[in-house]
Amino acid sequence: MGELAKTPLHDLHVELGAKMVPFAGYSMPVQYPMGVLKEHLHTRAQAGLFDVSHMGQVILSGPSWEAVALAFEALVPMDVLGLADGRQRYGLFTNEAGGIEDDLMFARRGEELFVVVNAACKVADIARMRAGLPEEIVVRELGNRALIALQGPGAAAVVEDLDPTAREMRFMDVADLSLCGHSVWASRSGYTGEDGFEISVAADEVETLVRSLLEQRDVAPIGLGARDSLRLEAGLCLYGHDVNAMTGPVEAGLSWALQKVRRAGGARAGGFPGSDAVLQAFSEGVARKRVGLRPEGRAPMREGVQLFDADAGGAQIGTVTSGGFGPSVGGPVAMGYVTAEHANAGARIWGEVRGKRMPVDVVALPFVPANFKR
Amino acid sequence: MKFTEEHEWLREEDGVMVVGITTHAAEQLGDVVFIELPEEGATVSKDDEVVVIESVKAASDILAPVDGEIVEVNSALADNPGAVNEDPQGEAWFFKMSVSDASQMDEFMDEAAYQKFIA
Numbered sequence: 001m002g003e004l005a006k007t008p009l010h011d012l013h014v015e016l017g018a019k020m021v022p023f024a025g026y027s028m029p030v031q032y033p034m035g036v037l038k039e040h041l042h043t044r045a046q047a048g049l050f051d052v053s054h055m056g057q058v059i060l061s062g063p064s065w066e067a068v069a070l071a072f073e074a075l076v077p078m079d080v081l082g083l084a085d086g087r088q089r090y091g092l093f094t095n096e097a098g099g100i101e102d103d104l105m106f107a108r109r110g111e112e113l114f115v116v117v118n119a120a121c122k123v124a125d126i127a128r129m130r131a132g133l134p135e136e137i138v139v140r141e142l143g144n145r146a147l148i149a150l151q152g153p154g155a156a157a158v159v160e161d162l163d164p165t166a167r168e169m170r171f172m173d174v175a176d177l178s179l180c181g182h183s184v185w186a187s188r189s190g191y192t193g194e195d196g197f198e199i200s201v202a203a204d205e206v207e208t209l210v211r212s213l214l215e216q217r218d219v220a221p222i223g224l225g226a227r228d229s230l231r232l233e234a235g236l237c238l239y240g241h242d243v244n245a246m247t248g249p250v251e252a253g254l255s256w257a258l259q260k261v262r263r264a265g266g267a268r269a270g271g272f273p274g275s276d277a278v279l280q281a282f283s284e285g286v287a288r289k290r291v292g293l294r295p296e297g298r299a300p301m302r303e304g305v306q307l308f309d310a311d312a313g314g315a316q317i318g319t320v321t322s323g324g325f326g327p328s329v330g331g332p333v334a335m336g337y338v339t340a341e342h343a344n345a346g347a348r349i350w351g352e353v354r355g356k357r358m359p360v361d362v363v364a365l366p367f368v369p370a371n372f373k374r
Numbered sequence: 375m376k377f378t379e380e381h382e383w384l385r386e387e388d389g390v391m392v393v394g395i396t397t398h399a400a401e402q403l404g405d406v407v408f409i410e411l412p413e414e415g416a417t418v419s420k421d422d423e424v425v426v427i428e429s430v431k432a433a434s435d436i437l438a439p440v441d442g443e444i445v446e447v448n449s450a451l452a453d454n455p456g457a458v459n460e461d462p463q464g465e466a467w468f469f470k471m472s473v474s475d476a477s478q479m480d481e482f483m484d485e486a487a488y489q490k491f492i493a
Contacts, residue, residue, distance in 0.1 A: 030431075031404065035404060035405050035459075036404055036405055036430040036431070037405035037407075037430060037456075038405075225404070225430060225431065229430065298407070298408045298452070298455070299408050299410070299426075299428065300407065300408060300428050300433075302432075302433070324430065325407035325408070325428070325430055327430075332407075332408075354426065
């Protein structure tokens with residue numbers, strides 16, 4: 001592995017006492033002195049500030065919004081054209097087999113599309129966009145912008161006090177705000193299941209902004225460790241674990257992200273990579289599904305744990321793709337894929353941990369109810 | 375108190391050794407969320423995996439520091455694994471064991487040597 005990249009907040013993380021770890025080619029804070037458990041609970045009760053500047057930020061522009069939106073629809077199975085100005089959606093890049101190459105957020109900013117992709121996939125994603133979009137669509141990576149997230153029930157008061165415009169924002173709205181003298185692009189969204197904002201700001205201003213935000217009531221810096229347990233409790237997928245090139249959107253439980261207009265019978269049905277396979281999954285069903293898993297007892301079931309249909313013998317019916325301890329749940333939580341016949345909430349299955357079969361209940365996701373401002 | 379290179383401590387009490395993990399080890403593990411303790415009465419050999427400890431980050435095995443018999447386990451830890459982070463070298467001991475061969479303890483470090491070892 002080569003030299004790790006640093007976000008513009010690297011020195012501040014170190015100053016705050018963060019434990020830095022390699023993540024997707026970046027040196028990132030996995031936790032601060034508060035520790036993963038307390039950081040998680042702080043975010044659920046107050047407000048947590050995350051550095052997500054390692055993620056890729058891209059602007060797509062072209063002759064018109066319609067041109068940009070229709071071009072992007074050739075890469076994702078989402079309704080892009082129907083996105084109102086100032087609104088954001090969750091999206092997926094699919095491959096020819098109907099698998100997921102990355103998950104992303106995209107927002108309409110006037111005539112342009114603002115796309116945020118995962119750090120580990122951003123080089124491939126940008127190449128995919130450059131190769132897959134017509135010449136008239138310009139793909140511009142925003143290497144000079146940082147990205148932070150302020151999440152939790154206390155986030156709204158902090159942001160709304162700094163810029164009352166934010167009061168008008170509902171879940172998945174985007175708006176330009178002025179926070180402590182900094183012009184930012186904000187979206188009311190996140191990766192924790194809580195109300196909150198994701199904030200894109202010029203890289204050379206982010207440290208000043210973050211220092212100001214950390215002075216606000218109830219705001220604490222939160223590392224990647226708590227980010228992972230928060231998103232797991234919220235039932236949100238982690239790319240490369242819960243979804244990957246071999247999992248399709250229907251089996252991943254992401255059918256909701258494919259608007260009707262792109263499905264069979266819709267005005268712009270298909271027309272994205274792997275559309276035949278994805279539309280077939282809709283019509284014919286899938287052999288396995290992503291489900292929530294609640295292990296009995298206290299032992300966490302982590303990624304890779306094999307799932308069985310009996311407490312001894314029997315057949316393997318699935319695998320855990322994400323798992324750990326859910327601090328707000330107060331016990332172990334996991335997600336994984338199981339065969340369709342075991343994919344109903346209430347099904348009892350078993351996970352093998354250190355050679356022992358432990359009972360697991362299949363449950364509905366999320367583990368913690370979403371707390372969005374609708 | 376004696377210390378092992380596996381970051382365990384041993385303290386003699388009423389003729390048996392009380393065993394736990396060091397403050398340094400607890401800090402490295404992070405928040406502990408699950409502990410599986412051995413059976414009381416189990417005969418163990420040095421380096422047997424006797425305790426499973428899971429933190430928010432990962433699972434780790436704790437090895438028997440010497441040959442002997444597990445005479446008591448700290449069952450309160452099962453319901454309160456976080457005690458390992460709060461008081462690793464005190465209240466949050468894992469088990470007490472008899473020692474079959476005291477010479478196995480010769481290689482263990484004293485506090486000063488252990489502090490040097492982790493520095």
